[in-house]
Amino acid sequence: MTNGRLWAVVGATGTGKTALSLDLAEALAVRGVPAEIVNADAMQLYRGMDIGTAKLPDSERRGIPHHLFDALDVTEEAAVAWYQDAARRTIAGIHERDADAILVGGSGLYVSSVIFDFRFPPHDDALRAELEAQLEAEGPGVLYARLRALDPSTAERVDPRNGRRIVRALEVLAQGEATHGAALPEEPVLWHPSTRIVGVHVDRDVLVPRLDARVEGMWADGLLDEVERLRARGLEDGVTARRAIGYAQALAQLNGEATEAEAIAETQALTRRYARRQVSWFKRYRDLEWVAPGTDPGALADSSA
Numbered sequence: 001m002t003n004g005r006l007w008a009v010v011g012a013t014g015t016g017k018t019a020l021s022l023d024l025a026e027a028l029a030v031r032g033v034p035a036e037i038v039n040a041d042a043m044q045l046y047r048g049m050d051i052g053t054a055k056l057p058d059s060e061r062r063g064i065p066h067h068l069f070d071a072l073d074v075t076e077e078a079a080v081a082w083y084q085d086a087a088r089r090t091i092a093g094i095h096e097r098d099a100d101a102i103l104v105g106g107s108g109l110y111v112s113s114v115i116f117d118f119r120f121p122p123h124d125d126a127l128r129a130e131l132e133a134q135l136e137a138e139g140p141g142v143l144y145a146r147l148r149a150l151d152p153s154t155a156e157r158v159d160p161r162n163g164r165r166i167v168r169a170l171e172v173l174a175q176g177e178a179t180h181g182a183a184l185p186e187e188p189v190l191w192h193p194s195t196r197i198v199g200v201h202v203d204r205d206v207l208v209p210r211l212d213a214r215v216e217g218m219w220a221d222g223l224l225d226e227v228e229r230l231r232a233r234g235l236e237d238g239v240t241a242r243r244a245i246g247y248a249q250a251l252a253q254l255n256g257e258a259t260e261a262e263a264i265a266e267t268q269a270l271t272r273r274y275a276r277r278q279v280s281w282f283k284r285y286r287d288l289e290w291v292a293p294g295t296d297p298g299a300l301a302d303s304s305a
Contacts, residue, residue, distance in 0.1 A: 004095030005304060006192040008040075008115050009104040010282050011200035012275040014211045016293035018056055020200055021104040025064045027297035028100055036065040036094045038087055040105025040114065043244045045072045045083070048230050051223045052246040054214065067094075074241040075234040081120040084113040088191070108281035115195055116188040127174055131167040132239075140166055147173075159277065164240070188286070196304050197288045200295075201279075208272055215246065215268045219260065223250050245270045 009021045025035040039045065043053045047070040050057075055069065067090045072078060087103070091114070094101040103114060112118060135143055140163040147166055148155035150173050158165050202210070227235065227250040235242050235251070242248060249263040249270075258266070282288060291300075 003194070004098065005100045005194045005196060006091060006115065007035075007100060007102040008111060008195065008197045009102060009200065010040075010108075010111055010197065010285075010288070011106060012202070012207065012278040013054075013106050013271065014207060014214055014275065015200040015202045017104050017106065017200050018054075020198070020291075020293070020295065020297065021102050022062055022064060023297040024300060025102055026062065027301040030298075031301055033301075034097070034099040035102055036067060036097075036099050037061075038090055038094070038101055038103045039066070039068040039071075040087070040103050040107055040111045042078050042080075042083070042105075042107040042110055043241070043247075044069055044105070045078050046070070046074050046241050047072065048074065048226065048233065049241060049244065049247065051218050051221050051226045052244065052250070054218075073233070074230050074238045077239045078241075080109050080113050081123075083110050084118065084120070087114045091192070106278050108278060112188075115191055115197065117191055124171055124175055128167065128171050131170055135163045135167055139163075143167065143170060146170060164243070195287075196300075197285055198300065199282050199285070199288045199290045200293055201290045202293060207275060211271050211275060212268045215264055215271060218246060218267075219264055224254060227251060227254060245274060 007021075007024065009017050009024065011017050021037055025037060028035040041053065043049055044055050045068060046053075049055070056066075068083075068087060071086070087110075091101040091103070103111065105111060113120075131143065140161055143163065143166045144155065144158070144160045147158065147169055151169065154169050158169060160166075223246065227247055230241075230247075231251070231254070235247070242251065246267045249258065249267045252258040253260055253263040
């Protein structure tokens with residue numbers, strides 16, 4: 001591994017991670033260190049999922065190379081083990097070009113899989129399909145109760161509504177493996193020795209109105225039209241993409257299962273809940289440095305020189 005640094009810019013949705021990552025890349029470049037950005041938002045992996053994920057358009061990327069955006073079709077599954085391999089290979093390539101890599105996003109497990117020495121247990125496709133069928137037929141509650149009986153500590157760290165995460169935990173347990181519990185290892189070891197973790201923090205009384213307004217803006221900016229186009233490309237057949245916050249609610253509206261007001265309100269509530277979980281996840285990072293939006297990126301760059 002070369003001497004390039006790995007930066008991780010993390011935090012809850014809507015806190016300004018993207019802006020800081022761009023400013024940091026420019027500040028590093030001024031100091032003679034080129035930098036490239038690597039996506040760590042699970043839903044921004046998908047082509048065409050732009051409005052509902054607040055994906056930065058190409059025209060606003062300031063000429064900075066961006067990686068692992070638009071990497072998957074909506075019919076493909078965004079599996080964290082696949083992502084870990086793809087992201088680490090991308091980062092290694094950036095370092096080979098004598099540049100710093102800036103990993104940016106709020107998907108906690110995805111970030112952790114890259115920056116820490118995370119190893120994933122094997123898959124059993126037949127068992128996975130069986131559990132997915134049970135999830136579809138019975139809902140997450142039944143499977144969550146099973147997980148709680150088999151592995152209470154893991155169940156405590158899994159959202160009872162997250163059927164996909166519950167299925168994966170049960171799949172791992174059924175193979176006699178120890179599940180990572182959708183959490184950090186007890187003593188996380190950095191994958192890359194020169195890693196700097198920066199968390200962007202916004203007080204909740206400021207963040208919540210911002211998130212609610214962002215959701216309203218997504219509908220105003222044409223989220224329904226975007227989802228209609230994605231539906232024609234197989235969105236409803238996707239395992240991961242169709243469950244994304246905002247997209248599931250827009251689909252419900254298009255299918256006549258919810259009014260626009262109901263779809264927006266549910267998306268706002270889920271977004272607020274997701275932001276709380278993100279903050280809780282990243283608070284456990286031992287070496288994380290919290291900063292406010294608008295923090296001087298030059299000071300960050302200089303302090304790691």
